[in-house]
Amino acid sequence: MWTIFGLTILLACVGLLFLRLSGRKSIAQMTMPQILILLAVGTVLGTEVSGKGIWKTILALGTFIGFLIVVEWLTLHSNRAERLLKGMAVPVIQEGKPIVENLRRLRMSMDDLEKRLRIAGISTIDDIRFGTIESNGELGYELYPHAKPVTKRDLELALHTYFPQLAADTGKTENIFTEVQTGAHHHDIPDHLQ
Structure with missing residues (x-):
């Protein structure tokens, strides 16, 4: 035994x-x-x-x-x-339209593609400029500018333009990635949990 x-x-x-x-x-x-x-x-x-x-x-x-x-x-x-050996990305959406021939080649239904879009948080195929199924099976996509989410930088530029008295906080703060870079904890954690 x-x-x-x-x-x-x-x-x-x-x-x-x-x-x-x-x-x-x-x-x-x-x-x-x-x-x-x-x-x-x-x-x-x-x-x-x-x-x-x-x-x-x-x-x-x-x-x-x-x-x-x-x-x-x-x-x-x-x-x-x-x-x-690995395969390449296959285009499945171009200019907001599905590429039916490539979907057939991948044996992927339109419902399967729509499921991947929903999981990615995309509500309409028209918002996608270009979409691919990557070699690992995941969906890659580029949104049209009107459908891209506002980034923090976009928001800071708009705020600075219309409200110059609001200064953006540019000071660096430590976060969970700092620990990976330095290898040291910057807050109290019991030894048995580190």
């Missing part, structure tokens, strides 16, 4: 290590090669549970992750390899 427990912990640690080496992406952000390797890693870990041998399993995991690293390296250094 302890042998099974120990091997399971070892496999979990090795699997976690290999997946850590493969990169930090959620499932929604993964490309096809990454999803394939993730599924293969799960399958290989499953075969160890059925008794194929721990060292063969670790070697197979290392081979899969090595393959993924080679694929990632190739796609970083070659646009042709990137197009072939």
Whole structure:
């Protein structure tokens, strides 16, 4: 029993290590090669549970992750390899109109596209100048100027123009990103929660 427990912990640690080496992406952000390797890693870990041998399993995991690293390296250094292995964004909206041929090619219905628009907070397709389905399946879009939200900078410029007596606060404040940059907490947090 302890042998099974120990091997399971070892496999979990090795699997976690290999997946850590493969990169930090959620499932929604993964490309096809990454999803394939993730599924293969799960399958290989499953075969160890059925008794194929721990060292063969670790070697197979290392081979899969090595393959993924080679694929990632190739796609970083070659646009042709990137197009072939990861795919490219496919235009699905142009000048506020859906590109029906590309939706068909992606096997995506208009309802699916509208669902993605609603999730992005877009209420009408007419507001989109250009829209794509990215290689990871997510919607990319550029809004027409009239549909873009007002930014803080836009608001500050308008306020400064019409109300010059209101000075914008330009002082830097520390935030949760400062901690990541400096590596130090700037407020009292118990040691066990840091």
